[in-house]
Amino acid sequence: MRLIEEAEGALEDARSAHQPVVRDLSVCTPTFDRQTLTREMPAAIVNGEMFLQYQPKVHVREQQISSAEALVRWQHPKRGLILPGDFITVAEQAQQIAALTLWTLDEVIRDQKILATDGHDLTIFINISGQLLSDKDFVEATCAKIHNCGAKIGFEITETAVIRDPECAIANLQIFADRGIVIASDDYGAGLSSLAYLKQLPARELKIDKMFVLQLTSSNRDPLIVRSTIDLAHALDMEVTAEGVETQAAMALLSVMGCDMVQGYLISRPISIDAFRRFLHEYRARPAEDARQSMFKRPATFWKSA
Ligand code: C2E
Ligand code: CA
Ligand code: CA
Numbered sequence: 001m002r003l004i005e006e007a008e009g010a011l012e013d014a015r016s017a018h019q020p021v022v023r024d025l026s027v028c029t030p031t032f033d034r035q036t037l038t039r040e041m042p043a044a045i046v047n048g049e050m051f052l053q054y055q056p057k058v059h060v061r062e063q064q065i066s067s068a069e070a071l072v073r074w075q076h077p078k079r080g081l082i083l084p085g086d087f088i089t090v091a092e093q094a095q096q097i098a099a100l101t102l103w104t105l106d107e108v109i110r111d112q113k114i115l116a117t118d119g120h121d122l123t124i125f126i127n128i129s130g131q132l133l134s135d136k137d138f139v140e141a142t143c144a145k146i147h148n149c150g151a152k153i154g155f156e157i158t159e160t161a162v163i164r165d166p167e168c169a170i171a172n173l174q175i176f177a178d179r180g181i182v183i184a185s186d187d188y189g190a191g192l193s194s195l196a197y198l199k200q201l202p203a204r205e206l207k208i209d210k211m212f213v214l215q216l217t218s219s220n221r222d223p224l225i226v227r228s229t230i231d232l233a234h235a236l237d238m239e240v241t242a243e244g245v246e247t248q249a250a251m252a253l254l255s256v257m258g259c260d261m262v263q264g265y266l267i268s269r270p271i272s273i274d275a276f277r278r279f280l281h282e283y284r285a286r287p288a289e290d291a292r293q294s295m296f297k298r299p300a301t302f303w304k305s306a
Contacts, residue, residue: 032079032086036195038094040076042086045103049075052107053270054124056279057241057263060255065283067123067154069263070108071270072100088129097129098138106140107158109151111273120280123182127153133157142194143179156207158191170200177202184241188229199236205261206233210244213264217249227257234258 014021052070059066064111075080091097108124111187114123132138145151155176177183184205185198189212208229212222226242233240244256245264256264268279 014076017101022212028120032082032090034093035084035089037087037090038096038241041096043082043089044076048101048193049077051075051272052111053272054111054276055263056268056271056276057261058267059261060259065120065122065280066261068276069126069127069156069190069270070111070126071105071127072104080129084218087130092129092131098132098135098141101126101128101132101138102141105145105153106237108153109145109149114273115277115280118277118280121152123152123154125156125182125184127186128155128157129210129236130158130165130169133172134165139172139175139226146179146181150276152180152182154184154187154205157203158185158186158187159199166197166200169200170197174202185238189225200304204238204242206238207241207243207263210264214246216253217247223253224265226259230257268274 010021010023033051051073053073054068054070056068058064072084072088074087076082088097091100104126108126112122112124155173157173173183182205183201183203184207185201185203186207187209188206190209206229208226212225212229215222216226217223230240238260239260241261241263242250242259243263245251245254245262245266247266250264251262251266268276272280
């Protein structure tokens with residue numbers, strides 16, 4: 001069974017990468033039987049096995065939490081915690097991604113009301129799979145859910161997704177933007193970057209992929225790429241978020257480069273809504289001295305072990 005699944009997975013990867021892919025089956029990685037996950041997913045969504053974690057984004061100049069990203073997890077009764085990297089493609093292939101994303105939207109709208117009662121007025125971003133951008137039913141259902149609910153929602157979209165069916169995707173993104181949803185271009189630089197489409201996207205935010213940020217202070221090229229991406233985004237009137245910020249050194253360099261927002265383990269790992277409420281409370285109550293100077297005095301390892 002595993003052999004067939006790995007072969008199918010390699011075929012998919014090779015098709016999207018347009019090059020041969022080799023998988024070493026002697027390397028023991030936790031694998032999840034796709035067929036079983038596909039079968040179990042609809043009930044898992046309904047039965048409360050899915051849950052969200054939130055990861056804040058900090059506005060560098062204002063030193064404020066500007067928004068947060070919702071990341072989905074699956075607490076499987078037998079297999080334990082499954083991260084999205086192991087089930088989002090399954091959901092996409094099994095045509096269950098719309099149901100999962102609409103569930104996510106409901107949860108985010110509910111959690112945002114809880115945060116509002118604590119006095120926090122934050123935009124919450126949801127990751128949207130590319131195939132949903134050309135799904136008419138999904139677009140209608142989403143617009144119906146956000147209509148009149150007052151929620152401040154953002155969508156993070158990966159470029160590869162948009163490029164697959166650009167005209168339809170861009171038209172629907174414009175519908176979302178017209179309804180007040182903030183559009184962010186996710187994983188910038190990691191996919192098939194096309195400046196032509198970036199120009200057409202109704203995106204207000206560009207997220208630089210963590211592959212360029214993790215090595216920012218140890219690589220020669222990454223700082224150049226990040227710096228020029230920040231300038232490009234600003235020229236297109238977009239704000240820039242750097243994801244994968246793990247160290248004070250990266251944070252300092254990004255600040256000098258004019259990066260608008262940062263996200264990563266230095267600030268917080270993705271955490272439950274209750275932990276996020278505590279985080280926001282502590283952040284707001286931090287001494288003025290901390291707010292003026294370095295806001296992240298914790299060592300980079302602090303949040304990793306939290
Ligand atoms: P992403 O949108 O690029 O999310 C960022 C990923 O990087 C998250 O992994 C997060 O936990 C991780 N991360 C955050 N800060 C750091 C850091 O400082 N260092 C490092 N090394 N990693 C960091 P996660 O939660 O496993 O999510 C993986 C991907 O799954 C996401 O990538 C996103 O594309 C997808 N995903 C998550 N939730 C959803 C969802 O509700 N719908 C869809 N369609 N995709 C989702
Ligand atoms: Ca994202
Ligand atoms: Ca990303």
